[in-house]
Amino acid sequence: MFHRIGKYEILGSLGQGAMGEVFLAKDPAIGRTLAIKTILASSTAGADAKERFAQEAKAAGALNHPGIVTIHEFGEDQGVLYLAMEFVEGDDLQVLLAEKRLSKAELLEVLAQVSEALAYAHRRGVLHRDVKPSNIRVSHEGGRMQAKLMDFGIARISESTLTSTGLLMGTVAYMAPEYVKHGRCDGRADLFAVGVMLYEGLSGQLPFGGETTATILYRLVHEPPKPLPPSALVGASPALRGVLDHALAKDPDYRYRDGDALAASLRAAKDPAWSGDGSAATVAVLRPAAKGSGGKKFATAAALIAALSASALFWRHRHGAMQVAAAPTPTIAPAPAAAAPASVPPPQAPETKPEPVASSPATLPAPTPSKTEIEPAPRPEPKPSVKAEPKPDTPQHPAPAPAPPEAASQNDSASDGDANAASNPHEERAEAAVAAKLIETNPVEAHREFAPLIQQEPGNAHFRALDLTALANAGDSDGFIKAWDASSAAGVDPRALLFTPRFSGMLKAQQRNPTLSQDALARLVQAYGSVQAKRRWGRR
Incomplete structure (x- = not known):
């Protein structure tokens, strides 16, 4: 036991770190309490151990952020390397998780703060590479929780090539x-x-647990995370499942591009009833579904699914032979099949990999859409024409009858951005595809993205369907009702919405677990229950 290290008086031991012991100490010059991290003599046996420790001081010492433990000094004394750092009163996140002392909203806020701290470090070229609950301290100051990331013990400057030979640094899980x-x-x-x-x-x-290191490593690389139990998301936003899916994607291109984007999504997924401090960043508030009788909502949802099935059959029967212009199909590269979809039970079909978009989570595929998307019904008032000459490589031909909405394929991302392609500029299709990617992970932002597109083309049934799906995923019943009424006023036939697989999937999700208000569900039942021909179709 040391009595003094450098100029610091040792007050006691705080525990054992990855490479040495951590002490509680005092700076006698100013009376400040701090933590001293030392490196064991046995850890310096390697040729580059001292260099790695010095690198920690260089990396962490250059960072000045409220979410990162401050490094005061680096030195060597009595044959021991040491770091003098800020002492954070509070608990390790590991303890808080083990004792279940955090509400969902508090957990999301803590991880949002950690994500912001990582974003700050990454902008300065510093990777942590050992992020885990035991390296996060959580303090309570003035009634507010503050998370601080510590122990950049294996951090490196991005341009450096320093590694530890034969060592996979970081906690395996x-x-x-x-x-x-x-x-x-x-x-x-x-x-x-x-x-x-x-x-x-x-x-x-843990999502990739196992009894041996080899098992954990195999599952990390090859297997999707174990499905969350339903109770895990009770009281949280529906968007939280999508946030989790993107953060745990096997392919880094599917993940959030930076910590700020992840922090924004974590805060957007907070329980709206949480009363803690959310001033660290703008919070995207998801309005909860209007309260109503649970029994009535389930009865309404059951009626909806029955009406939907008959309506879809009738609509396909009448419009299966529609002539449509073949829309150019964007190239979609296949993605790893390990990542699960965002808000619905995982399909068995392999997923597709859309091109990543900076600062936004890349979309995980939605339920499997049909290979051929049929355009919605023509707009009531077609624009007077400037006659465009048809391109030789885009001949018109009869389209095959569409598959049922429930039989969707893995090309949903492409079809969501490509429906109505014959009437939209390429830029507009790209904007629609970008907005569609946000439906599962950040439905509030997706709704905002669709607003200008719908303003430009109020009769576009595909845009309307995706916008309504985003509002339903956000649990915004008032917004859903308003958007539904606006769609009807624009002359959009409700049956045309069924040709967008995400919309059809949303309807089935509402039947299984209704989150919209009774008034919102009643509009759906009224629309899809009013098709008189459904009875004739049923007798065929």
Whole structure:
């Protein structure tokens, strides 16, 4: 036991770190209490151990952020390397998770703060590479929780090539798949660890657990996370499942591009009833569904699904032979099948990989849409024409009858952005595809993105369907009713909405677990229950 290290008086031991012991100490010059982290003599046996420790001081010492423990000094005394750092009163996140002392909203706020701290470090070229609950201290100051990321013990400057030979540094259960496979990673690997902690905080278990290190590593690389129990999301936004899916994606291109984007999504997914401090960043508030009789809502939803089935059959029967212009199909590269969809039970079909978009979570595929999307019914008032000559490579031909909405395929992302392609500029299709990607992960933002598109084309049934799906996913019953009424006023036939697979999937989800208000569900029942021909179709 040391009595003094450098100029600091040792007051006691705080515990054992990854490479040495941590002491509580005091700076006698100013009376400040701080923590001293030392490196064990046995850890310096390697040729580069001292350099790694010095690198920690260089990396962390250059960072000045409220979510990162401050480094005061680096030195060597009595043959021991040491770091003098800020002492944070509070608890490790590991203890808080084990004792289940955090509400869902508090968990989301803590992880949002960690994500912002990582974003700050990444902008300065510093990776942590050992993000885990035991490296996060949570204090309570003035009634507000503050998370602080510590122990950049294996952090590195991005331009450096320093590694520890033969050593996979970092705690195995929180490692990103690409680091396990290649030993190389970027800031998105740190964000993967945040996703693991989110899963752990919601479910009480690790997403890629196992009894041996080999088992854990295999599951990290090859298997999707174990499905969350239904109770894990009670009281939280429906968007939270999508946030988790993106954070834990095997392919880093599917993950959030930076910590600020992840932090924004975590805060958007908070329980609206949480009363803590959310001033650290703008909170996207998701309005809860209007309260009503649970029994009535389930009865209404059951009526909806029955009406929907008959309506879809009748609509396909009448319009299966419609002539449509073949829309150009964007190239979609196949993605790893391990990542699960955002808000519906995982389909068995392989997913597709849309092109990543900066600062926004890339979309995980939605339920499987049909290969051919049929355009919605023509607009009531077609624009007077400037005659465009048809392109030789886009001949018109009869389209095959569409598959039922429930038989969707893995090309949903492409079809969501491509429906009505014959009448929209390429830029507008791209905007629609970008907005569609947000429906599961950030439905509030998706609704905002669709607003200008709908303003330009109020009769576009595809845009209307995706916008309504976003509002339903957000649990915004008032907004859903307003958008539904506006769609009807624009002359959009409700049956045309059924040709957008996400909309059809949303209807089935409402039947299984209604989140919209009774008034909102009643509009759907009225629309799809009013098709008189459904009885004739049923007798055929």
